[in-house]
Amino acid sequence: MNRTDDKTENKQPVGTINLDGAEVPFYYGETIYQVSQRYQSNIPTLCYDDRLEAFGGCRLCIVELEGARNPVASCTTVAVPGMVVRSKTKAVEKHRKVLTELVVSENPRGAKIDPLRGLASQELGELAARYQVKGDRFAGKQSGTTNTADDNPFILRDYDHCISCYRCVRVCAEQEGDFAISVMNRGFATQITTEFNQTLSESACTFCGQCVQTCPTGALGDRKAMRAESLPGPIETTRSICPYCGVGCSVDLMTKGDKLVGIRPAMDGPANEGALCVKGQYAFDFVQHPDRLDTPMVRNDAGQLVAASWDQALDRAAAGFARIRDKYGRHRVYAVASGRAPHESAYTIQKWIRTGFGSNYVDNCSRA
């Protein structure tokens, strides 16, 4: 459930505003931007992340508000009954185009970021395409310099692409509560960094990857996913649940062909609401690791485990359990189900014990 749902749950609208000529209801505490999102008004943003306190930094979401002298940022302006809002006028669109040009001029390669870098990494590129800007109009100084010293295996810190939207700083503080990322200097000297300008591993960073996933330019990149940049084919995603602790975070598995290339947090995941930890975000290589068992194995007469066919292995397993049951009795075979495998695994295991042996000699691994 996202924040918007939380706010609307079991609540009645408190009034209406006029949005581009239509009377639309809003709920207590909602901003103009939040109201507009329900009506596909397509207001652009760059510094906005639904999970974070509105920042009002990028000014792309400005709208005309009747009675206000200047356009207002819709993400920080709370709806009040009777407001008349125009989100699509020529004037605001022109303003947005100029702002986009200014931002893109900071970020000349902005439109060519590989989507493997992160969930939000295409936002600036999409905006540049929407307003058909290249960034040459205001070309000049740029803020942020790529940190090449930080060799951590997870998070690329390619600040040449940074536009100082502070989404990484804010997600680390507000969503994670880790406060590992901070800002140094001002103006063109602005630099996203850590406390004391260290590497991330020397900071309070837990490598949850949230900063990477919210970065709208790919300045922060998922180094593990980026290993697959040269693999051919489109990125496909499959919704699933993280295989680690019991919180049950929703994730999207990124694949290229038959290769699992990365993990994305699901913003609409009910348990995690977009959050992940270092394990869920980055510890997935075990799935396609060379150590995986390729074939069944059975112990031979010399006492060694050797590869076998499924028929050989299953017959051996079945015959062994049947022999024990028939020779010694029903209470001589025991089964332990996994706390990591799905329900279908545990269900068949307990059913096998109960219907095959008539006993309750089954457990799972929760006692140790």
Add this chain to the structure above:
Amino acid sequence: MSNPLRDMEKPDVIFCIGTNMTECHPVAATRIKKAVHRGAKLIVADPRKITLAEIADLYLPLTVGTDAALLAAMAHVVHREGLIDQAFIDARTEGSEAFFEHLQQFTPRWAEDICGVPAADIERAALLYGRASAAAIYYTLGVTEHICGVDNVQSLCNLALMTGNIGREGTGINPMRGQNNIQGAGDSGALPNNYPGFQPVTDPANQAKFERAWGRKVDLEKGITKVRALDQAVAGKIKGMLICGENTLLSDPDRAHCEKALKNLEQLVVIDLFLTETAQLADVVLPASAWAETDGVFTNTERRIQRVRQAVKPRGQARPEWWIVSQIARRMGISGFDFESPKDVFNELCSVSTLYHGVDWDRAATGAYHWPVPYDGHPGTPRLHEDEFPIGRGKFKLITYRDPAETIDESYPVWLTTGRRLQHYHTATMTGRSVGIDYLLPEEILEVNPTDVQSWGLKDGGLCRLSSARGSVDVRVKATDRSPPGTVFCSFSFGDVPVNKLTGSGYDPTTDTAELKVCPVRVDPL
């Protein structure tokens, strides 16, 4: 958990005991941090100065294994100060009079001597919890992995019952389950005392129900737990075992005993992704398809039923466990294993489980259902016990503190407590094979208080030998204030520091859960 995860942001007072949540359930911990930021008061009871302790309003550094004493004294203060919820007690509970009488003896002063927490802080914790309009308890294995694990949980229940902090938003008794589908494994009936849906095997009506469903009468007697089964394997009584997806040799207490048990079997069959230490002892090893290669269902710690989906082809000849087990059953001539898909299996589970009766494979895909979902059309139950307990009235339990199975002495003068770390998971079969994790945590370390490092003649970064009555391991020392003087910490994630060679001093008499959180040891420099 009695309450949903989203309730974690709602309490006025949060009481975390025996849960290193920022490392073991990091995403849930973000909700605690948000609640604290919003102004909720956080009480943390833990022997180690974990990250949660650092953000707590009140930190109670108790001695390992003394939770029941701390909780009894907190209940004593709540009662003495008149902070009980009499209306809730009258309407929803029984046995309160005997309980309050029993509490008289457990003064904070008495508890201080046992648990090492200053009496004044016990008073403060009790007042905070008792005065809250919504107080929630969160705990993990720091509460349960003791010989008195059941007593500890019941002590927490007593606190919640006497203050009416159950069945409402932002309250509850909330165990954080440690593995992705450990809840689901129990839900599915992989327990010696319960059929699927926690239906007791000792109830003849359940026996009859499952005989109708499965065509076979199952014992009315409970089975034995895994711990007892391993004992019986050593004794030569259990002759065959099937172990699925568990590296028993590294994760279970008393490795020597465990190894003896598995080697003594006539047949050990292991289903796993890897040739783990446990699989290396097997007669037959069967390759399972992994997460991301399998369609199925997980249930999380808030009882939410969710679908996992296949994204890539299984490795080599690997097959899903339900297929493997069904094949073994069919080859033994056992009927009822004609499943063709995980959907068939899950829908059969739903048909026999009272908790899952109103869900099926397609509804599980929405991720919207918390069990119990007792019938078709039921919306699920995010919050338990809102109107009634499954047993009717909540029962106060008279708990008396007991020492751990083994206590420190001249030979073993240091407390060892074990657990997980953020970067690794269990015996590292998965995290150890994922690129980059070793950059964050390349090897196991023993966390030792700096004063102990000095007085025991250790060197920060040097090796030491850790010994208990059952064995010894060598491990690198890290000086840190996270460990209090006299207590050391180590995880069980690294095969070259198999700390469970040392553990295994005792088991809870009700659940057979091992006392993995307390083990007297000696620490010698190397």
